[in-house]
Amino acid sequence: xxxxxxxxxxxxxxxxxxxxxxxxxxxxxxxxxxxxxxxxxxxxxxxxxxxxxxxxxxxxxxxxxxxxxxxxxxxxxxxxxxxxxxxxxxxxxxxxxxxxxxxxxxxxxxxxxxxxxxxxxxxxxxxxxxxxxxxxxxxxxxxxxxxxxxxxxxxxxxxxxxxxxxxxxxxxxxxxxxxxxxxxxxxxxxxxxxxxxxxxxxxxxxxxxxxxxxxxxxxxxxxxxxxxxxxxxxxxxxxxxxxxxxxxxxxxxxxxxxxxxxxxxxxxxxxxxxxxxxxxxxxxxxxxxxxxxxxxxxxxxxxxxxxxxxxxxxxxxxxxxxxxxxxxxxxxxxxxxxxxxxxxxxxxxxxx
Amino acid sequence: xxxxxxxxxxxxxxxxxxxxxxxxxxxxxxxxxxxxxxxxxxxxxxxxxxxxxxxxxxxxxxxxxxxxxxxxxxxxxxxxxxxxxxxxxxxxxxxxxxxxxxxxxxxxxxxxxxxxxxxxxxxxxxxxxxxxxxxxxxxxxxxxxxxxxxxxxxxxxxxxxxxxxxxxxxxxxx
Amino acid sequence: xxxxxxxxxxxxxxxxxxxxxxxxxxxxxxxxxxxxxxxxxxxxxxxxxxxxxxxxxxxxxxxxxxxxxxxxxxxxxxxxxxxxxxxxxxxxxxxxxxxxxxxxxxxxxxxxxxxx
Numbered sequence: 001x002x003x004x005x006x007x008x009x010x011x012x013x014x015x016x017x018x019x020x021x022x023x024x025x026x027x028x029x030x031x032x033x034x035x036x037x038x039x040x041x042x043x044x045x046x047x048x049x050x051x052x053x054x055x056x057x058x059x060x061x062x063x064x065x066x067x068x069x070x071x072x073x074x075x076x077x078x079x080x081x082x083x084x085x086x087x088x089x090x091x092x093x094x095x096x097x098x099x100x101x102x103x104x105x106x107x108x109x110x111x112x113x114x115x116x117x118x119x120x121x122x123x124x125x126x127x128x129x130x131x132x133x134x135x136x137x138x139x140x141x142x143x144x145x146x147x148x149x150x151x152x153x154x155x156x157x158x159x160x161x162x163x164x165x166x167x168x169x170x171x172x173x174x175x176x177x178x179x180x181x182x183x184x185x186x187x188x189x190x191x192x193x194x195x196x197x198x199x200x201x202x203x204x205x206x207x208x209x210x211x212x213x214x215x216x217x218x219x220x221x222x223x224x225x226x227x228x229x230x231x232x233x234x235x236x237x238x239x240x241x242x243x244x245x246x247x248x249x250x251x252x253x254x255x256x257x258x259x260x261x262x263x264x265x266x267x268x269x270x271x272x273x274x275x276x277x278x279x280x281x282x283x284x285x286x287x288x289x290x291x292x293x294x295x296x297x298x299x300x301x302x303x304x305x306x307x308x309x310x311x312x313x314x315x316x317x318x319x320x321x322x323x324x325x326x327x328x329x330x331x332x333x334x335x336x337x338x339x340x341x342x343x344x345x346x347x348x349x350x351x352x
Numbered sequence: 353x354x355x356x357x358x359x360x361x362x363x364x365x366x367x368x369x370x371x372x373x374x375x376x377x378x379x380x381x382x383x384x385x386x387x388x389x390x391x392x393x394x395x396x397x398x399x400x401x402x403x404x405x406x407x408x409x410x411x412x413x414x415x416x417x418x419x420x421x422x423x424x425x426x427x428x429x430x431x432x433x434x435x436x437x438x439x440x441x442x443x444x445x446x447x448x449x450x451x452x453x454x455x456x457x458x459x460x461x462x463x464x465x466x467x468x469x470x471x472x473x474x475x476x477x478x479x480x481x482x483x484x485x486x487x488x489x490x491x492x493x494x495x496x497x498x499x500x501x502x503x504x505x506x507x508x509x510x511x512x513x514x515x516x517x518x519x520x521x522x523x524x525x526x
Numbered sequence: 527x528x529x530x531x532x533x534x535x536x537x538x539x540x541x542x543x544x545x546x547x548x549x550x551x552x553x554x555x556x557x558x559x560x561x562x563x564x565x566x567x568x569x570x571x572x573x574x575x576x577x578x579x580x581x582x583x584x585x586x587x588x589x590x591x592x593x594x595x596x597x598x599x600x601x602x603x604x605x606x607x608x609x610x611x612x613x614x615x616x617x618x619x620x621x622x623x624x625x626x627x628x629x630x631x632x633x634x635x636x637x638x639x640x641x642x
Contacts, residue, residue, distance in 0.1 A: 027530065031538035038542075081546070084554045089563040090576070095383060097547075105539030112535045123531035127402045127476060130602055134406040137414025137595075141386065144421050148379060151576050152565040160425070164584050167418055167591040174598045178605050185609040187476055187602070244566055249550040253543060319641035322587065326639040330594070331630065334623050337601075344609060345616045357533075397529050407599050415595045419588040425580045480607025483600075484615050492618060498600060499625040502593050506629040509589040510638045513582050 007119075030122055038108060041263055042256040043073040048300075049259070049307055056311040083248035088151045091245065095149035100246075100253035102142025107260040109135045114267045115189050117277040117291030128189040129181060132268060133174045136223065139261070140166040143225075146254070147242035158241030161231045161318060165222060168325040169229075172219035175333040176212040179340045180205065180272050183349060193276040200275040204349045208340040213273045215329055215336070220265035221306055222321070224258060228313035229321060266302035267295075274298045357398060364391040376433040378424050382417060389413045401474045586638055597626055 009029070013022040047062065047069060054061025062069035087096060110132055115121040125131050140163060147159020181187060183205050184195045195201070202209045222229035230241075238244070243254045270276060276298075277291030284290045316324065343349055365388050372384035389412045396405035437445070472478055486492040565572050601619070608615045633639055 027534045030531075031534050031541075034535065035538055035542055081550050082553050082555075083550075084556060085547075085550060086562055088565045090565075092377070092379070095379065098383070101540065101543050104543050105536055108539045108542070109532070109535050112531055123535070125402055125529075125531075127406050130403065130406045130410075130476075133598075134409035134414065137410050138390075140414070141417060141421075144418065145379075145383065148421075148425070148577070150565070153567065153572070153576050153578075156576060156578075160422075160580060160584060163418060163422065164587050167415075168587060170414075171591060171594045171598065174595075175601075178598065178601055181602070181605040182608050185477070185606060187606060239566060239568065248554060249546050252546075322639065322641050326587075326590075326630075327634065331627075334627060334630075338620060338623060341608060341616050341619060345612055394532075397532055400529065402529075403603070411592070411595055411599055415588075415592045419585070419592055422580070422584045422588045425577075426582060426585055427579065476603050476606045480603030480605070481611070483603050484607055484611050484618060486614065492614075495600065495604075495618065496621055496625075499597075499622045502597060503625050503629040506590065506593045507632055509586070509593075510633055510636050513586045513589070514636060514638060 034108065034111060034122060038111060038260060039256075042259050043077060045259040045263060045303065046073045046076070046255070048303070052304065052307045053311060056308075077252065080248050080252045085250055086245075086247045088245050090151040092149040092151070095145045096245075097250075099142045099146030099149065100250055102145065103139055103257040104253050106135050106139035106142070107257045107264065110264045111260065113189065114264065115193060115271060115276055116295055118190075118288055120292060121190065124188060124190050127187045128192070129177050129187045129268075129272070132264075133170070133177070136173070136261075136264075137167075137170055139257070140170075143242050143254075146246065150242075150245035152245045154239040155242050155244045158238045158244070162225055162242055164318075165225070165229065165231060165321060168322060169219040169222040169329075172215055172325060172329045172333055173223055175330070175337060176216040176219065177268070177272060179208060179212040179333070179337050182337070182340050182344050183209075189271055189276075192272060193278060196275040196278055197282070198351045200273065200278070202273040204351060205340060205343065206350055208336050208343060209273065211332065211336045212340070213269065215333055216269055216273075217302070217305065219325070219329060220269065221309055222325070224261040224265055224306075226258070226262060226306060227310040228315050230315060231318055231321060262303060262306055263299065266299045266306065269302050270295065270298035354398065358395070361391045361394045361398070364388075376436075378427070378434070379421065382420050382424060385420075386413055386417045389417070399474075403474065403476050403479060583641060590633060590638070593629065594626075597622075 010026060013026055016022075017025065050072075051061045051069070053059075062072040065072040065075050087093070112123040113125060113128055113131055113135075115124070143162045143166070144159050147155040147157075147162070150156070180192075180201055183201060184192045186192060186195070192201075196204070198204070202213055205212070225231075243251055246254060275294075277295040279285060279290065279294050284294070368384040368387040368391070372381045372388065375381045375384060389408060393405045393408040393413065396402070396408060436442075472482070482489070483491050483495045565576065600622075604615065604619055604622075608619075
């Protein structure tokens with residue numbers, strides 16, 4: 001974890017306090033920092049989404065609250081906080097209140113594993129990518145629970161669609177990442193970035209890597225339930241989908257988690273395919289502090305791509321959605337995995 | 353610290369396992385079961401068996417639980433509570449359960465457990481190397497047999513789900 | 527940070543949701559009426575039970591998912607160890623994926639992948 005700044009904080013903490021207290025304080029600090037990132041990134045992405053949408057539609061978008069509308073979503077968040085929390089009469093209250101925890105905690109844990117830069121990396125677990133896959137498979141339970149326990153037909157149908165969609169596309173996410181693991185030979189995200197010092201993986205693995213990247217972006221978009229795969233909350237037919245009955249802050253959790261998940265998918269893609277915090281061709285290798293900048297630049301470019309999808313493609317029907325996954329992406333993915341294995345075996349990967 | 357954590361996890365497991373069995377609402381039972389599975393994953397994490405923990409989360413917590421939720425929603429009248437068994441049955445069940453528990457505990461406490469030495473390691477690369485090892489102690493054959501097992505499971509599931517015309521119910525939702 | 531990160535981030539999530547709920551409960555207005563407690567259905571009154579029976583198709587996809595999920599779990603160690611092993615590993619995964627591909631083909635031909 002220690003960035004030079006954080007290392008200094010770490011040393012200072014351990015010098016002024018007994019060890020137990022110091023580590024406790026340190027953990028609290030890390031948690032606070034990540035919660036801040038979580039909230040700020042969420043709010044910023046919501047604003048970005050609205051501005052990008054406006055831009056695509058030749059509108060201006062929110063620009064009144066703060067410079068360039070920067071405080072708009074902050075104001076929205078405060079508004080949501082002051083709204084009444086309603087619920088339905090027959091709802092299963094326990095599960096209804098439990099659902100946001102699943103969604104938020106899974107998003108937060110995934111965020112912990114993402115390497116923002118060489119040092120700014122809270123949790124470098126040795127199964128990195130697989131941990132991300134595991135955590136993202138928990139999030140869907142929150143959606144299923146929220147939709148079911150609301151006792152609302154829109155919510156229930158939305159949740160069921162979401163369930164079947166998310167689990168289907170999870171396979172493609174997993175397999176396309178696995179394709180890249182064949183090159184890296186490691187699941188740990190810091191090691192995956194280390195491998196990319198001799199060329200980003202999308203260049204190293206050329207054809208299969210490019211296919212894997214496309215599959216990953218498509219299925220990542222689907223897994224976060226974003227348009228064109230937003231069957232789950234198709235406004236014109238299902239109200240607000242699985243969170244129809246959630247109001248105020250409880251709605252905000254789902255909304256926030258959706259945007260954080262978009263960030264996480266983009267961040268994974270940036271890390272696995274585009275070298276994470278590495279600078280292109282090592283141009284700023286001597287200034288490691290710029291790592292965060294490169295990471296965020298790549299991630300935001302991919303986030304923009306996902307927003308671009310949203311305003312380019314029409315929404316898919318459920319059957320088309322499942323056909324796309326099971327009859328196209330999954331077989332392509334399996335063949336692609338074999339192709340990549342062949343490539344690595346015959347040593348045909350490109351290296352700078 | 354580790355010890356406290358373990359006891360907390362154990363308490364969570366036992367508590368939610370009981371809740372899962374005793375809850376009268378189906379979906380809540382499923383969620384209690386999910387908590388048990390997550391706590392098991394927590395124990396694996398504590399043992400630094402990260403790969404196994406992640407498998408526990410993906411397959412059990414993320415896969416089986418979703419499957420169970422879907423199959424619960426296949427059921428009619430899910431909002432109804434499950435009925436309570438008659439007292440005689442309750443008594444018999446309690447007796448059987450405590451008998452099972454007694455047998456279990458007596459085996460555990462009488463068996464002379466040996467502290468195992470350091471294993472080959474829990475790294476994913478070690479597991480992978482073992483899976484691909486065709487020499488002594490390698491698991492190359494089981495690895496292939498698993499694919500046959502999965503194939504059988506898939507075929508079986510399709511036959512069961514498709515074979516009978518279960519889905520002719522006017523209440524169902526497309 | 528080691529494995530305790532899991533606990534830290536788990537607690538952080540719990541604190542976030544609980545805290546925001548608490549705060550929201552403190553400052554939000556409260557009023558109650560029958561209409562507010564009714565499920566939202568675009569202004570109509572709900573007809574019939576909400577928790578309806580779903581069709582078997584969902585279950586089918588869930589079980590197919592599970593099979594492939596297990597497959598991924600087995601492929602992960604293979605992918606990690608693959609690089610140093612070469613030919614054997616390649617042939618092995620070819621057989622593994624071929625057998626599973628047969629399963630997918632069977633599901634396809636049986637129409638299990640079709641949403642009706």
